[in-house]
Amino acid sequence: MPQHAAVSRQSGGQARIAVLLVLxxxxxxxxxxxxxxxxxxxxxxxxxxxxxxxxxxxxxRDTAYMRYRHWELLRGVREEVVRxxxxxxxxxxxxxxxxxxxxxxxxxxxxxxxLTPDCFQxxxxx
Amino acid sequence: xxxxxxxxxxxxxxxxxxxxxxxxxxxxxxxxGTCSATCDLSPDTSPFPRKEMxxxxxxxxxxxxxxxxxxxxxxxxxxxVRCPRGARPGDVxxxxxxxxxxxxxxxxxxxxxxxxxxxIPLLLGIPAALLTLALLVRDPIQQALGWAxxxxxxxxxxxxxxxxxxxxxxxxxxxTLLALGLLAGGVARLWRSMGRLHGAGGPxxxxxxxxxxxxxxxxxxxxxxxxxxxxxxxxxxxxxxxVFFGFLALSLVTIWVISAPYNPLVxxxxxxxxxxxxxxKVLANLGGxxxxxxxxLMIWDRMRERDHASVSTFGDWALIGTLILVVxxxxxxxxxxxxxxxxxxxLAYFAHLVFVGALLLYLPYSKLAHxxxxxxxxxxxxxxxxxxxGGRPSPEMAGTAADxxx
Numbered sequence: 412m413p414q415h416a417a418v419s420r421q422s423g424g425q426a427r428i429a430v431l432l433v434l435x436x437x438x439x440x441x442x443x444x445x446x447x448x449x450x451x452x453x454x455x456x457x458x459x460x461x462x463x464x465x466x467x468x469x470x471x472r473d474t475a476y477m478r479y480r481h482w483e484l485l486r487g488v489r490e491e492v493v494r495x496x497x498x499x500x501x502x503x504x505x506x507x508x509x510x511x512x513x514x515x516x517x518x519x520x521x522x523x524x525x526l527t528p529d530c531f532q533x534x535x536x537x
Numbered sequence: 538x539x540x541x542x543x544x545x546x547x548x549x550x551x552x553x554x555x556x557x558x559x560x561x562x563x564x565x566x567x568x569x570g571t572c573s574a575t576c577d578l579s580p581d582t583s584p585f586p587r588k589e590m591x592x593x594x595x596x597x598x599x600x601x602x603x604x605x606x607x608x609x610x611x612x613x614x615x616x617x618v619r620c621p622r623g624a625r626p627g628d629v630x631x632x633x634x635x636x637x638x639x640x641x642x643x644x645x646x647x648x649x650x651x652x653x654x655x656x657i658p659l660l661l662g663i664p665a666a667l668l669t670l671a672l673l674v675r676d677p678i679q680q681a682l683g684w685a686x687x688x689x690x691x692x693x694x695x696x697x698x699x700x701x702x703x704x705x706x707x708x709x710x711x712x713t714l715l716a717l718g719l720l721a722g723g724v725a726r727l728w729r730s731m732g733r734l735h736g737a738g739g740p741x742x743x744x745x746x747x748x749x750x751x752x753x754x755x756x757x758x759x760x761x762x763x764x765x766x767x768x769x770x771x772x773x774x775x776x777x778x779x780v781f782f783g784f785l786a787l788s789l790v791t792i793w794v795i796s797a798p799y800n801p802l803v804x805x806x807x808x809x810x811x812x813x814x815x816x817x818k819v820l821a822n823l824g825g826x827x828x829x830x831x832x833x834l835m836i837w838d839r840m841r842e843r844d845h846a847s848v849s850t851f852g853d854w855a856l857i858g859t860l861i862l863v864v865x866x867x868x869x870x871x872x873x874x875x876x877x878x879x880x881x882x883x884l885a886y887f888a889h890l891v892f893v894g895a896l897l898l899y900l901p902y903s904k905l906a907h908x909x910x911x912x913x914x915x916x917x918x919x920x921x922x923x924x925x926x927g928g929r930p931s932p933e934m935a936g937t938a939a940d941x942x943x
Contacts, residue, residue: 429760432782435823436789439816443793447802459691459806479698483879523808524695525818525875 461516463509470509471501485530503534513537547596551636555593558632559625560848566590566624572616577766578609580923585609586616586626593629602640605731607633608907608914609923613767614847628848635852638906641723651902654851664712664894668887671708675701691806692798695874699883700890706795709897716900723901724913731917750919754912772838779831780860786824787867790817810874822871825864832861856904863892 463470470477472484484501491497510516513536521528530536556563568591573584585606592601601607610630617627635652642648650656678684684703694702745753757763761781764774793800794817797807811818835857839849866889873882900906917923 425760425762425765428778429756432778433759436782436786436820439793439820440789442816443802447804450804478693479695482877486879519806520693520808523806523812524810525813526877528877 460519461510461512463516464511466508482528503530503536507536545595545597548598549596551598551601552593552596554636555629555632558635558848558850559628562623562625563590563593563629564624565622566594566620566626567622569621571619571621572626575615575619576610577615578611578763580609580918586630589630589633590624590626593633601633602637603726603730604633604637605727605734605914605917605923607637608727608911609918610634611763611767611773612847613764613773614769614842615767617847618769625848631848632850634907634910635850635904638723638852638902638904638910641726641906641910642902643719643722648902651899652852657855660899661891661895664898665891668708668890668894671704672700675704690798692803693806693808695808695810696883696886700886702795702798705890709795709894712894712897716897719901720906720909723906724909727910727913728917731914731921731923735918735923736921745919745922747916747920750916753919754915757915758912770838770842772834776831776834776838779827779834781831783824783826783828783831783864784860786820787828787864790821790824793817810871813875825867828860829864832857832864852904859892859896859903863889863896866892 472481476484485503488499488501491499513531517531517536520526552563568587570587572590573579573587576584576586579585589601589604589607592604607630610627612627612631614627617623617625620626639645639648639652642651651660679701684701758781761774761778764777765771767773794809797803797809811821839847839853866885870882870885870889873885896903896905900909
């Protein structure tokens with residue numbers, strides 16, 4: 412019957428849409444599995460962040476603070492310098508004493524979270 | 538033919554409620570059966586919505602609220618549009634479903650109370666208060682147990698200073714388990730009533746196995762094939778498809794993120810929020826857009842249909858509104874993160890968590906419960922052979938059919 416033919420054509424289209432959407436939703440999972448299987452077989456030799464040079468024994472704050480709040484610290488320092496002319500001990504230049512490379516240290520997390528802090532628009536940090 | 542005598546003990550308050558829900562059209566029904574005949578989803582034996590319209594007019598509350606058939610209806614409104622008397626069977630069944638959620642709700646008073654607009658401040662206040670409480674006890678607990686943001690691990694959540702992972706996982710796992718636990722009673726009751734009404738013949742007469750039933754329902758839900766059988770509201774297929782797959786995508790990303798520390802697939806560093814072009818972030822953004830678009834399409838449909846076919850209740854608007862607010866606050870958090878507004882992103886994230894909390898916490902009392910009840914009814918219908926005309930009407934059903942036939 413023509414009506415039945417129309418219905419089955421319709422449900423065929425729906426099945427295609429459903430399969431397409433399910434595959435679409437599963438792409439990231441597939442990507443992660445492939446990433447694990449293909450890349451995971453090679454041992455990763457480097458740490459995610461470059462291990463800091465040991466010129467200094469410790470950072471200006473502890474690691475947990477630096478990991479989750481360094482931007483607050485740097486913003487505060489910027490405010491003091493730019494608005495009030497108070498130049499303290501903490502400068503981005505000094506970060507470079509231990510953290511040599513922006514590419515291998517700063518940018519690792521910034522890139523991973525799609526953040527582009529404007530520090531480096533003024534500060535030279537290779 | 539033996540006709541079982543049914544004692545009708547009308548619940549007048551319930552009749553009034555359904556009448557109101559159908560725009561005072563319920564009593565116009567003269568049992569012609571056009572609704573059941575025109576419905577493409579209704580089974581061949583004791584079809585709906587005709588029998589439900591009779592029960593509604595008689596105020597047979599218990600029978601309606603335990604009727605699994607109302608969950609097989611997708612309210613495409615083919616019946617309401619073709620009803621020669623304009624009695625709006627589609628709306629009556631929607632109202633029965635709403636009342637069934639309230640009826641199955643445990644504790645019962647929460648179900649009734651959560652279905653009223655006046656409760657909105659408290660409904661949102663409870664997850665907000667619980668989350669605030671969790672934030673207040675965060676530092677003492679972390680100090681007492683020696684939990685600090687883990688420094689050594691390569692897993693990093695940029696929100697964990699304000700919302701540590703143990704806090705979010707704990708609160709939301711508690712919400713989810715509580716909601717599912719409270720739903721279990723209603724689900725069990727629905728399953729039993731489907732078995733009692735349509736499962737005559739015992740386990741040997743089952744239409745298909747449980748695994749087969751679940752598989753077939755999952756495929757059907759993914760395909761939205763029942764939506765397409767509706768001729769009156771074709772746009773519902775698209776809107777529900779968008780909302781469904783958007784919700785699915787967002788749930789999947791959420792599960793991936795919260796399970797990252799225990800996930801063997803996560804290799805090396807895992808940093809959240811994701812980069813904008815990470816496949817997971819792309820999926821989340823597309824899911825958010827789909828969910829939002831689907832919700833707006835639903836609002837548009839409801840505004841458009843209001844006059845001739847469908848009545849929208851507080852529960853309908855509450856679910857659509859909550860979903861929109863979840864996505865909206867989610868996108869707001871994302872944007873505030875990218876533009877690096879430090880305290881603000883936490884406020885937006887807090888609001889996001891409150892709406893997600895409301896969605897989870899009120900799962901047993903809101904329209905979202907349909908995701909569970911309808912799925913249960915669909916699986917039961919497959920399992921007991923209700924969908925393919927193979928169901929054997931119980932004496933209770935046969936009595937009604939005979940009554941109707943006279």
